[in-house]
Amino acid sequence: MLPEEVRNFIKIFSSLPGIGIRQATRLAFRLIGSGKANIEEMAESIAGLQHLKICSRCFFIHKNHEDLCDICRDPKRNQNIVAIVEKETDLISIEKTGKFKGRYLVMGDLAKTGDMETIQKLRLATLKNTAKKSGQFEEIILALNPTTYGDLSAAVIAKELESSTKKITRLGRGIPTGGEIEFADDETLRSALERRS
Amino acid sequence: MLPEEVRNFIKIFSSLPGIGIRQATRLAFRLIGSGKANIEEMAESIAGLQHLKICSRCFFIHKNHEDLCDICRDPKRNQNIVAIVEKETDLISIEKTGKFKGRYLVMGDLAKTGDMETIQKLRLATLKNTAKKSGQFEEIILALNPTTYGDLSAAVIAKELESSTKKITRLGRGIPTGGEIEFADDETLRSALERRS
Numbered sequence: 001m002l003p004e005e006v007r008n009f010i011k012i013f014s015s016l017p018g019i020g021i022r023q024a025t026r027l028a029f030r031l032i033g034s035g036k037a038n039i040e041e042m043a044e045s046i047a048g049l050q051h052l053k054i055c056s057r058c059f060f061i062h063k064n065h066e067d068l069c070d071i072c073r074d075p076k077r078n079q080n081i082v083a084i085v086e087k088e089t090d091l092i093s094i095e096k097t098g099k100f101k102g103r104y105l106v107m108g109d110l111a112k113t114g115d116m117e118t119i120q121k122l123r124l125a126t127l128k129n130t131a132k133k134s135g136q137f138e139e140i141i142l143a144l145n146p147t148t149y150g151d152l153s154a155a156v157i158a159k160e161l162e163s164s165t166k167k168i169t170r171l172g173r174g175i176p177t178g179g180e181i182e183f184a185d186d187e188t189l190r191s192a193l194e195r196r197s
Numbered sequence: 198m199l200p201e202e203v204r205n206f207i208k209i210f211s212s213l214p215g216i217g218i219r220q221a222t223r224l225a226f227r228l229i230g231s232g233k234a235n236i237e238e239m240a241e242s243i244a245g246l247q248h249l250k251i252c253s254r255c256f257f258i259h260k261n262h263e264d265l266c267d268i269c270r271d272p273k274r275n276q277n278i279v280a281i282v283e284k285e286t287d288l289i290s291i292e293k294t295g296k297f298k299g300r301y302l303v304m305g306d307l308a309k310t311g312d313m314e315t316i317q318k319l320r321l322a323t324l325k326n327t328a329k330k331s332g333q334f335e336e337i338i339l340a341l342n343p344t345t346y347g348d349l350s351a352a353v354i355a356k357e358l359e360s361s362t363k364k365i366t367r368l369g370r371g372i373p374t375g376g377e378i379e380f381a382d383d384e385t386l387r388s389a390l391e392r393r394s
Contacts, residue, residue: 001289001292001293002289003249003258003259003260005242005245005246005248005249005260006246006249006258008242008245009242009243009245009246012238012239012242013239013242016224016227017223017224017227018220018223018224019216022286023215025286026214026215026284026286027213027214027215028246029258029284029285029286030213030214031243031246032246032249032251032258033251033305036247039243039244039246039247040244040247041209042209042210042243043240043241043243043244044240045202045205045206045209045210046206046228046236046239046240046243047236047237047240048202048205048206049202049203049206049225049228049229049236050233050236050237051202052200052202052203052229054229054230061200061203061226061229062200063200063202087223087226088226089219089222089223089226092198092199095198096198108230
């Protein structure tokens with residue numbers, strides 16, 4: 001019933017994270033109805049992503065001729081302090097604070113079970129190799145979400161890297177700015193009390 | 198912080214129905230990480246949609262050289278019975294039953310308020326013009342969802358088309374096959390009683 005082009009589009013789009021077959025089907029019809037110029041613009045916006053590369057040190061994206069991203073090749077950044085983040089958007093959020101002068105390691109989506117995928121083990125291995133060659137890191141910050149799976153993953157990563165760094169830390173927990181004590185859960189309030197300053 | 202290609206991708210993708218900025222951002226990074234071959238495949242799957250056209254009679258998609266889709270140019274279909282559907286996927290579901298031998302009119306996403314958009318008024322106008330030229334339709338089936346907005350839209354469309362057709366019907370309501378009486382809402386059960394057979 002559906003032309004091959006539509007079936008192909010649905011197959012490929014529904015394989016993307018968070019997009020199901022229903023939504024991909026709706027998108028296909030919406031795009032066809034939006035006309036050739038829009039379809040071309042959309043195809044080009046995807047093709048444009050080909051020009052981006054993944055940093056060989058921290059696995060963030062970049063457009064440089066070399067293998068390193070802007071942060072990793074910045075001589076003013078401290079390469080001995082590493083913030084391990086789950087997502088590229090976490091890195092961007094931390095960069096926006098302007099408070100962090102070390103470098104990063106992007107892990108990619110973490111499993112809810114705390115188990116590491118092969119690609120994630122390889123990424124952690126790059127830190128271990130660097131430590132072996134150039135000595136232990138000063139500090140590794142596990143900048144993962146303070147959620148159950150973030151805590152699980154942090155425990156696994158901390159064990160993996162314990163001999164590669166002098167210090168392993170996590171982001172401080174407490175009541176977020178603008179938040180209300182009344183609505184803070186027990187765990188958050190406990191952390192806020194322990195870390196009072 | 199983000200390269201232009203990524204910002205462009207996010208801007209275009211987050212304008213699609215059901216895709217927010219967060220999801221578009223995740224998709225961008227996921228695609229970049231998936232490598233050039235995957236990015237190209239995805240871009241091509243979109244570009245492929247350019248080859249599809251919209252039927253000038255029922256507004257379903259097709260790939261024919263003429264202006265009409267396979268259903269509208271099929272001499273075995275009764276052009277005097279029209280099923281008005283909201284979505285292309287509704288048309289496909291009805292076709293799969295093999296029970297309908299008329300033709301369709303695809304309205305496109307209906308507003309929750311029952312108000313018709315300009316493009317939808319134009320689509321209804323094609324039916325009115327046909328009726329003026331070739332006489333009233335035998336039957337127009339309002340094959341819209343039995344929901345509040347579906348009912349509202351059906352009322353508006355019925356009023357619009359009352360002089361263009363001998364009969365206006367809607368799909369039968371009742372307990373779906375495999376459903377349980379215990380869980381049927383009042384309205385459904387009332388319909389099922391009224392339409393018992």
